[in-house]
Amino acid sequence: MIRRITLNRPQFLNAYNHVLCDELAAAIEDYLKQDALRCLVITGAGRGFCSGGDISGTEPAHERAARVGVQIGHGVEMRDGMHRVVLALARCDKPVVAMVNGPCVAGGLALALACDFRIASDQARLGDTSGKFGLLPDEGGAWLFPRFMGLDRALKMTLLAEVYDAHEAERLGLVTEVVPHGELEARTMAFARALAGQAPLAVRLAKHMMQRSADISLERSLQDAALAVMITNPSQDVAEGKKAFVGKRKPEFAGR
Structure with missing residues (x-):
């Protein structure tokens, strides 16, 4: 009744690349199709939830060049990547819970906010670091952040590249609930079971x-x-x- 998806690039704090986006979007779309599945939990492997897009330079150069060799390629990369994931979540009419186990920033925060609920470890940190690299909140953050925080706070977070501890993130409206780190999985799965038990x-x-x-x-x-x-x-x-x-x-x- 409950499906669990784990972002599995722990060595990069689960930063997304095109492979992860393809697999994640397909898994979300499959969850939507299966009536027996009544709740989806998304989390990250290791010590992080998702640190946004992978800027480590570890992808094969020829693959990246094929996608972003010209300026329009950057837009195509976003459209076919994390944009597809965020839209899959927006179109999903069944519950989705983000189990935020650690750092959740930039595109990772957009991913979490595209879910219906965010249960966060008290060790989690959430915010938008895109400005540190001259990047934009281009994974849906420009639409999502103001709706959860208000325009002024969203601008402040993005323009100053702020990251908050879990309790401050809860106060700002980014988190549904904060629990002790050791209780995160048990609490999240109990919450998911409660959702799955509804009509x-x-x-x-x-x-x-x-x-x-x-x-x-x-x-x-x-x-x-x-x-x-x-x-x-x-x-x-x-x-x-x-x-x-x-x-x-x-x-x-x-x-x-």
């Missing part, structure tokens, strides 16, 4: 409605709700929820 139809429709709400009027949102209840209210899950309530037991939702 799948209601979860997917509620997420869809809330995602759309920022871009539409109240009237349009209410119209969405009126259409959505035509799916949920007659469902077996609602009947099961009522029976479980009367019987004082935990409901067993089947997504029908």
Whole structure:
């Protein structure tokens, strides 16, 4: 019921390259297709979550040149790389939880914010370091950061290349919950199991409605709700929820 994806380039603090992006986007898209999977957890191997794009220069030169040999190639590289990942998460109407186990900066922070929830270790550090290298918040950060922090704080973080400890990041709205490092996995997986145990139809429709709400009027949102209840209210899950309530037991939702 729960799928877990681990970014596995620990020697680079899980900085992404084109291979990692291809594999991550494909895994997210596969999660969306499988109804039996009800929650996705994304984390990083080793001591970091994701340090953004790989600027170590370790990729084969001929491969990189083929993608970015001309200026337009840089845009193509982003479009086919982390942009594909962020859009896959944005299109996903099932829950996604980021288990932030360590450094989570620049594109790594954009990746975490593209998830629905962020459970962070108290040893994690989050921020935007792109400015240190003359780079931009080009993985979705320019859209995501202001929506979570407000425009002034997002600009301050990016323009001054600030990185925050987990508790400060929580205060700024970047983190859902902070837990002691040794309890991170147990807490995150318990949270994921709780999400996976909810009624799948209601979860997917509620997420869809809330995602759309920022871009539409109240009237349009209410119209969405009126259409959505035509799916949920007659469902077996609602009947099961009522029976479980009367019987004082935990409901067993089947997504029908």
